[in-house]
Structures are given as structure tokens and as C-alpha cells.
Amino acid sequence: MPRAHNSSGPPRPSEELDGRRAAILDAVVAEYVETAQPVGSAAVARSAGVGVSPATVRAEMVALEREGYLTQPHTSAGRIPTDLGYRFFVDHLSEPGVLGPTQRSQVARFFSQVRGEMEEVLERTSALLAELTSHAAVVVGPSHDTARIVSAQVVRLASRVGLVIAVLDDGAVEKATVEFDDDLADESLSVASAALAERFVGLALREVRAEEPIGLDPLSASIVTRSLEAVASIAERREPEHVFIGGSSRIASSFDAVETVRSVLATLEQQLVVVHLLNDVLDSGLSVAIGGEHGYEPLASCAVIVAPIAIEGAPSGVVGILGPTRMNYPEAMAAAEVVSSKLSRRFASVRHGESDPDEPRRG
Amino acid sequence: MPRAHNSSGPPRPSEELDGRRAAILDAVVAEYVETAQPVGSAAVARSAGVGVSPATVRAEMVALEREGYLTQPHTSAGRIPTDLGYRFFVDHLSEPGVLGPTQRSQVARFFSQVRGEMEEVLERTSALLAELTSHAAVVVGPSHDTARIVSAQVVRLASRVGLVIAVLDDGAVEKATVEFDDDLADESLSVASAALAERFVGLALREVRAEEPIGLDPLSASIVTRSLEAVASIAERREPEHVFIGGSSRIASSFDAVETVRSVLATLEQQLVVVHLLNDVLDSGLSVAIGGEHGYEPLASCAVIVAPIAIEGAPSGVVGILGPTRMNYPEAMAAAEVVSSKLSRRFASVRHGESDPDEPRRG
DNA sequence: GTTGGCACTCAGTAGAGTGGAGTGCCAAAC
DNA sequence: GTTTGGCACTCCACTCTACTGAGTGCCAAC
Structure with a gap:
């Protein structure tokens, strides 16, 4: 997996780190993650996988800092990984990492x-x-972009308040309350529900369009119209x-x-x-x-x-x-x-x- | 409105605060809320509503501290309201408080x-x-404890997966996916939906009980049974x-x-x-x-x-x-x-x- | 190339001194 | 007797200094 980010820091490594530097970087990361304290050459030298003396580690750390993998909070402090350092660490993890x-x-x-x-x-x-x-x-x-409507209906909550419900095939249920100008008759509700179902079942939410219903009695038609609007508005609101x-x-x-x-x-x-x-x-x-x-x-x-x-x-x-x-x-x-x-x-x-x-x- | 809490701190005021002490407490609260710094006698004396010198304020503050309304982070610091101080302040607000x-x-x-x-x-x-x-x-x-079910149905999400939906009259929609052992036939679904509606519409969620359906063909009966269980489990889960x-x-x-x-x-x-x-x-x-x-x-x-x-x-x-x-x-x-x-x-x-x-x- | 030795740097800590905000007390004023 | 200005006192917060020690960079020796 190639490194895909494009950092713009001036110091970039001319070539990959050799094994020893990588080991030192690993040690710094490991130690720093654990202690939250800048890591000194002695601690690194002590850590497994790095078989050299603190002096050598220091020399390598200078190089790692020059190449942008480590940084020093101040002179005479230990080193801390930079973002680039963490990046290298992550990109070169030898084992995938396991849970306890x-x-x-x-x-x-x-x-x-x-x-x-x-x-x-x-x-x-x-x-x-x-x-x-x-x-x-x-x-x-x-x-829910691609989920399709498997059921659509409108039910009555109060005499002039309805609830439009659309069930999606991923198990989500979308709804919208709608206020009407007239009392809702049971029959109009069934007609409207049927019309909703007929038009919308099988569509994805975003494919829903409000359109004029035809061939319905005026009351049902108005219910359908408002409900269509409601479903369309659900789609628009596109609840993320x-x-x-x-x-x-x-x-x-x-x-x-x-x-x-x-x-x-x-x-x-x-x-x-x-x-x-x-x-x-x-x-x-x-x-x-x-x-x-x-x-x-x-x-x-x-x-x-x-x-x-x-x-x-x-x-x-x-x-x-x-x-x-x-x-x-x-x-x-x-x-x-x-x-x-x-x-x-x-x-x-x-x-x-x-x-x-x-x-x-x-x- | 009587103070209803029962604090158990030892120092309790023997009687209500007189007007001046109340004014001083108010001033301390107001100042401390604004500055987050302990409030000194000079600042209090300067504030409107308190027409006395710092020396007098100091004497009163000693009393307020003894009675538990104020506290001192350390000698030679100003005063900070205690919880009891805030309580008095809140209980004796003269104006209801307005928004800008x-x-x-x-x-x-x-x-x-x-x-x-x-x-x-x-x-x-x-x-x-x-x-x-x-x-x-x-x-x-x-x-949703008292909300009543206005609609209940079961729809098919996949060949053997159904979704039970209950609409409450407060506009909430509760749902539960149910897995079945057999493919869901359209007809069984309608039968089951009708049975659900018949049993549950008008009930509050917590009144729902799973019960054996009677007089249905085996497949529909099993759908109804599972759906009943599902609705009952919704009620049990009693989603807060x-x-x-x-x-x-x-x-x-x-x-x-x-x-x-x-x-x-x-x-x-x-x-x-x-x-x-x-x-x-x-x-x-x-x-x-x-x-x-x-x-x-x-x-x-x-x-x-x-x-x-x-x-x-x-x-x-x-x-x-x-x-x-x-x-x-x-x-x-x-x-x-x-x-x-x-x-x-x-x-x-x-x-x-x-x-x-x-x-x-x-x- | 690696290492131990060594001088150097610098954050952090501790201690001493200082300034100032604020107190408690008291005697005088009202 | 209540209020007030004066005053000594307290103690935090700040500054300054000195010191410590972890850790470095450099260098000569291996």
C-alpha cells in the first residue's frame, strides 16, 4: 500500500529508512505512546530490537530528526515522533496488531x-x-441512498393530522407528519395509501418525485398530493x-x-x-x-x-x-x-x- | 415556593437574611459569575444596591460566611458563593430573568x-x-408510555425477513425485524398485518401481550406469533x-x-x-x-x-x-x-x- | 562504524524575596 | 450602636535565582 497523503513539509527522506533507523523509530513511538514523555537515547538503546549504544542511537536520532520523523521539544530533551514518524510506523507495521x-x-x-x-x-x-x-x-x-421503498402509507394521528410512512428494504422507516385542511376520512386514507404504495414501492428515496395524482376524488387527491410532497421532502431533507x-x-x-x-x-x-x-x-x-x-x-x-x-x-x-x-x-x-x-x-x-x-x- | 432541598451542612441560617445581607450576597454572586474571581469587599461596596463602606461589607461577609452562604478560598482572598449561597440567590430572585x-x-x-x-x-x-x-x-x-397504537403491520424486507411496524398516535414509529423459518407469502403477510392491526390498534405499547393467534392457517399463524412476540419485545425493551x-x-x-x-x-x-x-x-x-x-x-x-x-x-x-x-x-x-x-x-x-x-x- | 567520555544546554523545581489584594480588628465618627 | 477609615496582618501570586539532572552533541579512542 503506497503512502497516499501529500504532506508538504520541507524535510523529506531521500530514501526509505534502513532497518536500524526503523527500529529506533519504532522504539521511540512505542515508548512515547506508553509514557507520554520525550524518549531519550538511553531508553531506546535499552529497548529490544536495537542492539547499539546510546551514542549510536543519538547519531541516528539526529538523522531521523533531520528527515522529519522525530522532533525535539527543546534541546536536551528526548525525541517525540512527528506525524510523519507515526505515518512511517503505521505503514511499516510488521504484525497486523492483535487484541488482548x-x-x-x-x-x-x-x-x-x-x-x-x-x-x-x-x-x-x-x-x-x-x-x-x-x-x-x-x-x-x-x-439509505440505494435502499428501495417496500411499503408506503399514510395513517391518521388526529382528525386533520396524518403521518406518512415509508419503509425501506434496509429496515429503515422514514416518516413525515402532514397537516391537512380537512378531516381525514378512512376511505380517503386507504385510497391515498394505495396511491402512495403504487407510485413509490420499488423506488429509492431520491427517485421519489411529487407529481399530480390523477383520477381520484378531490379529497383523496389532496391527501395524496400532500403525502407525495411529504415523501419528497423526506428525500430532500436527505437525513444524512x-x-x-x-x-x-x-x-x-x-x-x-x-x-x-x-x-x-x-x-x-x-x-x-x-x-x-x-x-x-x-x-x-x-x-x-x-x-x-x-x-x-x-x-x-x-x-x-x-x-x-x-x-x-x-x-x-x-x-x-x-x-x-x-x-x-x-x-x-x-x-x-x-x-x-x-x-x-x-x-x-x-x-x-x-x-x-x-x-x-x-x- | 418553599425551599425543598434538604442539605445537611452544619451551618444553617437561624433566620432569613435581612435586606442588606441579601444585597451583598447578590452582589457577590453577580460579580463572581462574571469574573470567576473571589470577590472582595471593595467590589461589593462599589456595586449598586449596597450603600455601605467596604468595612461594613466585610463585617457582613463574616456573618454570611458563618451562616454558610459564602466561603473563602484562603485568608486574605475574597469570597465565593457556596451552593447554599447560590440557592438563596435563586430562591430570592426579584425579577424572573429575561433574555437579551x-x-x-x-x-x-x-x-x-x-x-x-x-x-x-x-x-x-x-x-x-x-x-x-x-x-x-x-x-x-x-x-411513549401512554401513546396508543394507531397502525400495526408487518412487511417483507427479504424472503424470510420481515419488519413489524407499529405507529403510535404521538407520531412515533416503533419497529422490529423478525426472521422467519419459511419464505413469506404475500397473502400471509396481509393476514398477519390484519391480525396485528385488529389486536393492537388502540392499545398502548405496554398493554401489548403476545398471545396465540387462533383460526389462521399455519404459516400466517406463525408469522403472527413471531410478530406478536416482536411487538411485545419492543414494549419490553421499553426504549427510554x-x-x-x-x-x-x-x-x-x-x-x-x-x-x-x-x-x-x-x-x-x-x-x-x-x-x-x-x-x-x-x-x-x-x-x-x-x-x-x-x-x-x-x-x-x-x-x-x-x-x-x-x-x-x-x-x-x-x-x-x-x-x-x-x-x-x-x-x-x-x-x-x-x-x-x-x-x-x-x-x-x-x-x-x-x-x-x-x-x-x-x- | 561504534562507543565511552565529557562539556554543554535547558526544562523543571525549589527557595527567597516582593507586591498587592484583601482581610480582621479597633478606635473614632456619626 | 452602627458605620467608617485606618492599620497591621496574612497569604497568594509572581519574579528571580540557583540548582539539579536528563539528555544532547561532539570527539577521540577502539
Whole structure:
């Protein structure tokens, strides 16, 4: 997988790092992720995989700093990985990263117990992922763009208030209340429902167009017209995919600066932005966006990990982890991977009417 | 309105504060809310409503401290209101508190423009309230406990997967996917839908009981049975009222201690806890709970302001504001009041099929 | 090329000194 | 007797200084 981001920092490595430098960089990342303190040459030399003295490490660190992988908070401090350093670390992970046994059983337990509608599952999954990683987690459900309407009807809530309901074949239900000028007769409602069903079943939401009904009595016609408008307005409002955010309180523990915490949380509040962010990262072909790579200023000190949810091969949402750049990438990536694939399988099997392997068949 | 909380701090005022002490307390609260700095006697003496010298103010402040209304971070610092001090301040507000013109027009604009289903309105209202007050805001919609089913049906999502849909007369739609052992025939679906409608329309969700259908062909009977179970399970799951939280990022600006921020945010993540908190406060007859008054430890440094949403006199949800005890109570209370009453009116009129006064009739 | 030795740098900490905001007390004024 | 100005006192917050130690960069020796 080629590195796909286009950083513009002046110092760029002329060639790949040799094994020793890579090992030193790895050691710095590992140590810094754990301690949050700048890492000195002694600590690196002590770490496994680096068989040289501190003096040699120092020389290499100078090179790594010149090439932009490390930085020094100040002279006479240890080194900290730069975004580029993390990038190299992530791109050259030797092992895919695994979850601990506790986490694995947590995931297994979750997916064997969770029940209910997709929305509820996704919501709870975001909490699971946050719990697993100790970072904020985002789960975006499938877009309803391609889902087709399997049922459309209008029912009466009050004498002059109706509710138009469209059921999509992915299990979503869209609705809109409509106020009418006249009392709703049962008969008109049935006629209108039938007309709605006839026109809309089989269409995707965005294919819905409001059009004049023909050949109906005036009252039913007006109901149909208003209901058509309502369905069309649902499509227009194009309610973006539902976004579920779990563990946002973890953000507070991740950054020292209160202002950073505030701005990251504020960004998370804008669900549309979050969806775009995740999709951008996904589209760029990366599974990790570090620091400025994603281009969202307020999240410049964050790393984003994404993993697509794919139902029958079709991209159907995404799970994401949002934490400080100083995060345990292998673990977080593994968590995102596992959870997204579990979700994918869960929904694929539901759609097929097969039972999920995780979900014990109920008697 | 008598003070309804039962604090257990040892120092309690033997009698009410006289006018001067009250004025001094008010001045301390006002100043501290604005500056976040301990307030000295000079500042109090300078403030309008207190016509005495700093020396006199000092003497009174000693008394106020002895009686538990004020506290001193350290000798030779100014005074800070205690929770009891804020309580007195709130209980003895002379004017009800008003919103500024900007805020008023913001509210007016919002309610004249906002459209869509109740959930969407509530969601956006929580953002409005957060914006108005610069604090986190919570909006809890009406419970569906008493809502009656106006429509029930089952539709096919896949050959062996159905979706049971129940429409409630408050406009909510509940659903549950059901997996069947056999392919779903159109006819069985109609039969099952009819059976569901016959049994459930008119009932409240919690009145729904799974019962054996009689007099149906085996396939339809099994669909009905499973669907009945599904509806019953919806009722059991008793999805709590939807909770909408806006502006949680404001928490980060409200407290100095990161740990406080984290724990408050973590509490907000538990939506059930938030609902209980608001309802507890509401039930206690208060509109404000300050510091420890509500009994939720992690929110001990917060104040909670609530205002009920009442549709046709029936309690139908609540709006809340969550901020530091050092908050502008009159303004926040006014905001909660205005927003809750606007919401109440909006939904009352929708239910009646009348147009809301805020909402311009569309041509 | 690698290493130990060494001088150097600089954040962080601790201690001393200072300024100032604010208090508590008291005697004089009202 | 209530209020007030005066005054000594307290103690935080800030600054300055000195010191420590982690960690570096350089260099000569291996």
C-alpha cells in the first residue's frame, strides 16, 4: 500500500529508512505512546530490537530528526515522533496488531448478546469500540441512498393530522407528519395509501418525485398530493446517515490543553463533518489519518482510524476511532478491523435471513 | 415556593437574611459569575444596591460566611458563593430573568424556521439551548408510555425477513425485524398485518401481550406469533425516551479541572442517568438543582436547570441546562423557560392540527 | 562504524524575596 | 450602636535565582 497523503513539509527522506533507523523509530513511538514523555537515547538503546549504544542511537536520532520523523521539544530533551514518524510506523507495521484476550472476549460477548434494530446495534457498538480502545469512537450506518421503498402509507394521528410512512428494504422507516385542511376520512386514507404504495414501492428515496395524482376524488387527491410532497421532502431533507458517537468523554483524558478538548468535542458535535471526515479518509485509501493528513484543522492533533463496513461487498458505513496522535495504533487498528468485520457479517446475515454465527439461534 | 432541598451542612441560617445581607450576597454572586474571581469587599461596596463602606461589607461577609452562604478560598482572598449561597440567590430572585434581544430573536427565528418530526425538532432545540446559554443542554421528549397504537403491520424486507411496524398516535414509529423459518407469502403477510392491526390498534405499547393467534392457517399463524412476540419485545425493551444533548463541548470551557470535565461528560453519555436526573429534579418541585442538591456525585460541581414540556397540561418531557454552579442563573432559567414553553405550544398545536403561531402557514 | 567520555544546554523545581489584594480588628465618627 | 477609615496582618501570586539532572552533541579512542 503506497503512502497516499501529500504532506508538504520541507524535510523529506531521500530514501526509505534502513532497518536500524526503523527500529529506533519504532522504539521511540512505542515508548512515547506508553509514557507520554520525550524518549531519550538511553531508553531506546535499552529497548529490544536495537542492539547499539546510546551514542549510536543519538547519531541516528539526529538523522531521523533531520528527515522529519522525530522532533525535539527543546534541546536536551528526548525525541517525540512527528506525524510523519507515526505515518512511517503505521505503514511499516510488521504484525497486523492483535487484541488482548480480554478485549477479544469482550467483543465476542457483545456480538453474541446484542439484539435489536440496526440503529441500536450501531449505537451500542460505538460504546463498545470506545471501551475497547479508550478513545472516542464513531459508527456510521449505511446510507439509505440505494435502499428501495417496500411499503408506503399514510395513517391518521388526529382528525386533520396524518403521518406518512415509508419503509425501506434496509429496515429503515422514514416518516413525515402532514397537516391537512380537512378531516381525514378512512376511505380517503386507504385510497391515498394505495396511491402512495403504487407510485413509490420499488423506488429509492431520491427517485421519489411529487407529481399530480390523477383520477381520484378531490379529497383523496389532496391527501395524496400532500403525502407525495411529504415523501419528497423526506428525500430532500436527505437525513444524512445516522452517526453514533461513543466515549466522547475520553477526549478529555487525551489532551492536556482544554482548548484542544473543546475544539475536538465541538467538531464531534457536527455530525455531518464527522461523516465527511471518515468518508474522506476512507476514500483516500487509508485506514489511518494522522494529524494534519485529513485536513480538518480542529483535529490536527488527532489521529483517525477508519474501517469500512461492507455488506455483501458494498460499502455500507464505517467505524472510526478518534484519539490523540499519540495512540496505540496497532491495537486501535485491530479493534476497528474486528468490530467492522463483525458488524459487516452481522448485517449481511440478517439481510439474508441467515442466522449470524455469533448469534446463538434462539429456540 | 418553599425551599425543598434538604442539605445537611452544619451551618444553617437561624433566620432569613435581612435586606442588606441579601444585597451583598447578590452582589457577590453577580460579580463572581462574571469574573470567576473571589470577590472582595471593595467590589461589593462599589456595586449598586449596597450603600455601605467596604468595612461594613466585610463585617457582613463574616456573618454570611458563618451562616454558610459564602466561603473563602484562603485568608486574605475574597469570597465565593457556596451552593447554599447560590440557592438563596435563586430562591430570592426579584425579577424572573429575561433574555437579551439577540437571544430572543434567535429563539423566534429558530421556532419559525424549524420543521420536521418531533425528534428532529428536539435535537435541534438542544443545540439552540446550548447556543443560547453557552452551556450543555438536554432535551427529553415525551415518554411513549401512554401513546396508543394507531397502525400495526408487518412487511417483507427479504424472503424470510420481515419488519413489524407499529405507529403510535404521538407520531412515533416503533419497529422490529423478525426472521422467519419459511419464505413469506404475500397473502400471509396481509393476514398477519390484519391480525396485528385488529389486536393492537388502540392499545398502548405496554398493554401489548403476545398471545396465540387462533383460526389462521399455519404459516400466517406463525408469522403472527413471531410478530406478536416482536411487538411485545419492543414494549419490553421499553426504549427510554429519546434524549438529545447539545453543546456538550461547552463543558470543557466550564471547568478548570480536566478530571471534572471528563466525569461530567461521562455522565452525560449515560442517557438514562441524565433522564433520571432531570426527572428527579423536576419531581422535587425545583427548577434548579445546585451542586450536591440532586445527589449525583459526578455532577457535584454542576448546576442543573430544568423546565417541563407540557402538552395540554400533561408533562411531556423536559428541557435541561447543565453548567457549572457558577452560572448566570436568571438568564439560563429564562432560556429554559422560554424554550420549553415554545416547545410545548409547538407540539400541542401540531397534535390539534392547528398551525403554530410561530410557524407561518405555508401556501 | 561504534562507543565511552565529557562539556554543554535547558526544562523543571525549589527557595527567597516582593507586591498587592484583601482581610480582621479597633478606635473614632456619626 | 452602627458605620467608617485606618492599620497591621496574612497569604497568594509572581519574579528571580540557583540548582539539579536528563539528555544532547561532539570527539577521540577502539
